[in-house]
Amino acid sequence: MGWFRVFACSWWGSGGAVDSLDCVAIVGVGLIGGSVGLALRQRGLAETVVGIGRRQSTLRAARRVGAVTRTTRDLAAGVARADLVLVCVPIGSIVEQVRRVAEHARPGTLITDAGSTKAEIVRALDRPLARGCRFVGSHPLAGSEKAGPQHARADLFQGRLVVLTPTRRSRPGDVERLERFWSALGAEVVRMTAAEHDRAVAWTSHLPHAAAVALAAVVPGRYLPLAGTGLEDTSRLAGGSPELWTQIFAANRRHVAAALRRFERQIQALRAAVEQENSSRLKRILSRAKTKRDAVGS
Amino acid sequence: MGWFRVFACSWWGSGGAVDSLDCVAIVGVGLIGGSVGLALRQRGLAETVVGIGRRQSTLRAARRVGAVTRTTRDLAAGVARADLVLVCVPIGSIVEQVRRVAEHARPGTLITDAGSTKAEIVRALDRPLARGCRFVGSHPLAGSEKAGPQHARADLFQGRLVVLTPTRRSRPGDVERLERFWSALGAEVVRMTAAEHDRAVAWTSHLPHAAAVALAAVVPGRYLPLAGTGLEDTSRLAGGSPELWTQIFAANRRHVAAALRRFERQIQALRAAVEQENSSRLKRILSRAKTKRDAVGS
Structure with a gap:
């Protein structure tokens, strides 16, 4: 099949350098984004988790369940200090949102997503982004038919698979960093091409x-x-x-x-x-x- | 639809006379039969629960999990003292087993089944059985893809629906008795024709x-x-x-x-x-x- 399971560290950074995550920004704090935030916070993996969204009601719900430490509707402000940005919006909006993030994030920031399909997204984003930011696709095979941060669960990724879809242009260091990230949330990580x-x-x-x-x-x-x-x-x-x-x-x-x-x-x-x-x-x-x-x- | 939900007693005999069940015989102590036995015993609803089957290994497993008080491979002996007989065998064998039960049970014993289809079975058994025994069809809409008494659960019927399929020949008293029986195991009971x-x-x-x-x-x-x-x-x-x-x-x-x-x-x-x-x-x-x-x- 051309993909392989990463027998990854069972905890953040074990077997490698501990990533310093002062600030993670999550664009779209629905079920997936909210669960990432909740898992990061409950595991003490990030100092600050910024939730970015369009609707105040969703942002309020994300704060209420403890998925984020602060929220904003201003994407530029929200990603400005992030070490890592996750774009957890419906797949039709991912490409556009990743490009916007790159325009406002710190130079060289790593961006990933949680989209259920990858080929179109990876094709569109597999090129230099603004400010030297870089995108590597993720797909956590976890979820629920229920939507919204009110259904977020800190253990949503525990024991589940996360597929990373690096390309030949991807930097090995970025891919490894994302492997450590998802592993730290309890997931098993595999790499595949977007087409596979x-x-x-x-x-x-x-x-x-x-x-x-x-x-x-x-x-x-x-x-x-x-x-x-x-x-x-x-x-x-x-x-x-x-x-x-x-x-x-x-x-x-x-x-x-x-x-x-x-x-x-x-x-x-x-x-x-x-x-x-x-x-x-x-x-x-x-x-x-x-x-x-x-x-x-x- | 021609069927109606019985807003039944939530406990054995409440709202009616308490049925005396000294002895219930269960022919076929797999997942369903075993769960009936377990529920009867854990709720203290029957003095004796006789498990009848062909394989010693299944009967042993049924005893081990506490689904029955005694077991036998001799159907005639097993049903001889039963107040009520449940036939919980694969649907292809139900008609034959019910007829055999009638030949050996006490005169006038009520027999039911747990088959997933009803028309063929009810058609074949909607006539006088040996020794004045009577059959009314049951179908508990409960189960699992797992088979065998080792997967039996006392709460398998809790909150689940049981369909009874009486005919014009059925005695109202028999139907009511089965309603109380399944209700006592925690089920909601509805009546429908076998065809419906x-x-x-x-x-x-x-x-x-x-x-x-x-x-x-x-x-x-x-x-x-x-x-x-x-x-x-x-x-x-x-x-x-x-x-x-x-x-x-x-x-x-x-x-x-x-x-x-x-x-x-x-x-x-x-x-x-x-x-x-x-x-x-x-x-x-x-x-x-x-x-x-x-x-x-x-």
């Missing part, structure tokens, strides 16, 4: 989302009172933001369409086996799925 | 299972290390027993096929919207799914 990342998450994240959405969309409303834990779990992702997911599907269009086509064919095969009362075929599909699923873990 | 039940669970249980199976079956194995909580939850049901689910899909063939057809079309619509970069169509589907999903609860 997008193909993989089409299957492991975007297809499950589409399946949950299609399921929730077709279940007749009058039967919902009979929903058990099975339907609850299987359709959980459909509770996610339609706005965000429209952007994600669009940004990863080709891989998502391919995964959906394959999924359709599998559903057709299942239906054919049911209709034709082909029990042995049915059991084969169910057994193959169980073997795969048992490898995922609970 | 099977149509409803095709959507709320069998379709989610098929979606999880298809998802697990198609995700390329090399990407599984990137599975996040989204894929984990969405594919959880695929860990269920292929043997049991082959029987369930077969028994509810017509309704399952109809649900799968509708699901296929929705997946196609999603794919078309992605391929055609039709964001407004995509967002409409996602929004409709979210509204439905938000009504299911977490």
